[in-house]
Amino acid sequence: MEKKQFQAESKRLLEMMINSIYTQKEIFLRELISNASDAIDKIYYKALTDDNLVFDKDSYAIKITADQQNRTLTISDTGIGMTKEELENHLGVIAKSGSLAFKKENETKDDHTIIGQFGVGFYSAFMVADVVTVISKALNSEGAYKWESSGADGYTIEPCEKDTVGTDIILKIKENTEEESFDEFLDDYRLRSIIKKYSDFIRYPIKMDDEQINSMVPIWKKNKNELTPEDYENFYTEKHYGFDKPLKHIHISADGAVSYQAILYIPESIPFDYYSREYEKGLELYSSGVLIMNKCGELLPDYFSFVKGMVDSESLSLNISREMLQHDRQLKLIAKNIASKIKSQLKSMLQQEREKYEQFYKSFGRQLKYGVYSDFGSHKDALQDLLMFYSSKEKKLVTLEEYVAGMPEEQKYIYYASGESIERIEKLPQTELVAEKGYEILYFTEDIDEFAIKMLQSYKEKEFKSVSSSDLGIEGEENQSDADAENSEHQELFAYMSNLLAGKVTKVKASKRLKSHPVCLSTEGEVTIEMEKILSAMPNNPNVKANKVLEINIQHDVFQSLKNAYEHDQGKLDLYTALLYNQALLIEGLPLQDPVEFTNDICKIMV
Numbered sequence: 001m002e003k004k005q006f007q008a009e010s011k012r013l014l015e016m017m018i019n020s021i022y023t024q025k026e027i028f029l030r031e032l033i034s035n036a037s038d039a040i041d042k043i044y045y046k047a048l049t050d051d052n053l054v055f056d057k058d059s060y061a062i063k064i065t066a067d068q069q070n071r072t073l074t075i076s077d078t079g080i081g082m083t084k085e086e087l088e089n090h091l092g093v094i095a096k097s098g099s100l101a102f103k104k105e106n107e108t109k110d111d112h113t114i115i116g117q118f119g120v121g122f123y124s125a126f127m128v129a130d131v132v133t134v135i136s137k138a139l140n141s142e143g144a145y146k147w148e149s150s151g152a153d154g155y156t157i158e159p160c161e162k163d164t165v166g167t168d169i170i171l172k173i174k175e176n177t178e179e180e181s182f183d184e185f186l187d188d189y190r191l192r193s194i195i196k197k198y199s200d201f202i203r204y205p206i207k208m209d210d211e212q213i214n215s216m217v218p219i220w221k222k223n224k225n226e227l228t229p230e231d232y233e234n235f236y237t238e239k240h241y242g243f244d245k246p247l248k249h250i251h252i253s254a255d256g257a258v259s260y261q262a263i264l265y266i267p268e269s270i271p272f273d274y275y276s277r278e279y280e281k282g283l284e285l286y287s288s289g290v291l292i293m294n295k296c297g298e299l300l301p302d303y304f305s306f307v308k309g310m311v312d313s314e315s316l317s318l319n320i321s322r323e324m325l326q327h328d329r330q331l332k333l334i335a336k337n338i339a340s341k342i343k344s345q346l347k348s349m350l351q352q353e354r355e356k357y358e359q360f361y362k363s364f365g366r367q368l369k370y371g372v373y374s375d376f377g378s379h380k381d382a383l384q385d386l387l388m389f390y391s392s393k394e395k396k397l398v399t400l401e402e403y404v405a406g407m408p409e410e411q412k413y414i415y416y417a418s419g420e421s422i423e424r425i426e427k428l429p430q431t432e433l434v435a436e437k438g439y440e441i442l443y444f445t446e447d448i449d450e451f452a453i454k455m456l457q458s459y460k461e462k463e464f465k466s467v468s469s470s471d472l473g474i475e476g477e478e479n480q481s482d483a484d485a486e487n488s489e490h491q492e493l494f495a496y497m498s499n500l501l502a503g504k505v506t507k508v509k510a511s512k513r514l515k516s517h518p519v520c521l522s523t524e525g526e527v528t529i530e531m532e533k534i535l536s537a538m539p540n541n542p543n544v545k546a547n548k549v550l551e552i553n554i555q556h557d558v559f560q561s562l563k564n565a566y567e568h569d570q571g572k573l574d575l576y577t578a579l580l581y582n583q584a585l586l587i588e589g590l591p592l593q594d595p596v597e598f599t600n601d602i603c604k605i606m607v
């Protein structure tokens with residue numbers, strides 16, 4: 001028998017193919033099953049125009065058989081088969097796709113979409129097999145033919161026996177080497193899992209030992225009305241999207257500029273590695289029901305990285321290995337579409353299922369706030385209405401919209417206070433004036449909060465203001481002029497104290513905001529004390545400091561003591577100044593420079 005050579009280009013291509021196109025060996029099975037499915041589809045299409053041909057869906061199947069003794073794996077189909085010429089032309093010329101030609105000849109319209117297009121998938125078999133044998137009998141032809149090849153050196157074709165129309169692909173699986181094991185491709189359990197992973201939604205039954213492995217009809221192709229919440233939950237579990245139950249699912253069937261189906265989930269709880277570098281965002285990506293990518297990151301913006309699920313589209317341009325996408329225009333369109341769907345679902349959850357939304361927000365609110373802050377705030381408009389903060393008045397989470405709606409007319413700013421916990425913020429002396437005015441205060445307890453708000457700057461034209469900022473912007477701010485007068489009256493005392501605290505605070509002044517507390521710190525400028533804390537905890541410590549102002553409540557008895565000391569005992573004034581400053585630091589949760597000195601100072605006033 002004459003051995004035919006692959007064409008020269010084909011030879012090199014085959015080498016390349018086997019060694020470099022695919023990153024995972026297991027996909028050879030996906031490729032061969034896709035070919036088998038294409039071959040059955042072709043009969044289906046023929047039957048549409050040929051009255052002598054009846055397409056009875058039940059009689060078509062793809063069969064996978066592993067023979068461990070002989071180290072063979074066989075993929076059999078009842079598809080259209082190949083004539084001698086077709087074996088020559090389609091398997092003898094690499095990168096020639098009979099399927100692509102078929103698609104062009106037969107306008108394929110409905111949801112039977114032929115997968116093959118590049119004419120290379122078949123050769124992936126050589127990644128795992130030394131010898132590939134194809135026995136095929138074509139529809140409407142008498143004899144059958146056997147094509148055989150052991151790789152780059154060529155192939156043979158000879159007549160053979162085969163009773164039924166269709167194709168058997170027999171792979172002689174490679175022997176294990178020191179580095180690689182090929183036994184797994186003869187292992188029943190492993191084969192089943194590969195089929196499930198890539199080919200679960202092939203439209204014809206894939207059988208092993210007469211048992212159907214694939215589920216055939218993808219849930220996302222079904223009508224929403226046919227599906228129960230349990231169906232969606234089961235799919236979530238089957239697909240290992242998470243160990244929890246999904247909080248919400250979104251089923252999309254888009255037809256338009258780009259057509260795709262998607263099932264997306266908002267998980268209930270945070271994956272253990274969510275806020276770590278290891279976490280990888282992304283959706284499963286299918287093309288015509290075949291899995292292309294496990295995690296396609298480009299489909300999700302970072303701020304929705306918690307979303308799980310899958311997308312299936314026939315309008316994608318795949319590259320030859322189907323591991324990557326060629327042009328990302330379609331993908332970008334899908335991603336954009338998906339992001340806006342997720343956003344509107346979250347919004348309606350917020351409006352209609354508040355409790356559920358709060359549960360979601362506890363897990364992933366931080367990610368939304370990162371979203372507002374990241375990329376120079378370019379997503380802030382999309383996300384601001386999804387934010388919530390704890391309210392001093394409502395004692396629960398409120399949205400910015402709710403805050404603004406409840407603002408009295410004269411209130412100019414949206415006030416917030418930052419601290420470690422709600423309990424600690426409740427006790428902050430700085431909140432006294434704002435609270436007495438009856439204004440609501442938003443409590444910021446997460447490190448990202450102030451940064452996100454700095455990016456927002458304002459909401460519905462109301463600017464954000466920290467209760468610790470030196471100018472609170474409160475109408476008739478507690479006898480503005482009085483306080484100023486007090487400041488000038490006690491100017492010498494404050495100047496003396498400022499001097500003592502040089503390098504620690506920018507100034508000491510009479511407070512306009514304190515009611516019952518003797519002392520607090522406020523800040524001037526952009527950087528607040530909470531921001532300073534966060535920045536100084538960063539690995540590359542940018543050493544950004546807040547401009548701190550020590551505010552003294554001149555109505556407080558302590559102030560009398562300060563004045564007396566100033567007049568009669570400077571040593572005492574030095575002591576009191578140090579004590580008050582350190583107290584203010586403690587209230588803010590800032591570290592004392594010298595805790596021993598502080599305790600010694602307290603002892604001094606006790607004895």
Ligand SMILES: Nc1ncnc2c1ncn2[C@@H]1O[C@H](COP(=O)(O)OP(=O)(O)OP(=O)(O)O)[C@@H](O)[C@H]1O
Nearest residue numbers: 035039090097098099116117118119120121122167
């Ligand atoms: N089981 C089969 N039954 C009938 N024809 C087949 C079968 N397997 C392969 N072919 C023919 O061989 C051609 C080449 O197959 P190959 O897998 O290399 O490429 P493809 O499926 O066309 O494209 P892709 O590389 O995108 O998968 C197919 O287009 C098809 O015409």
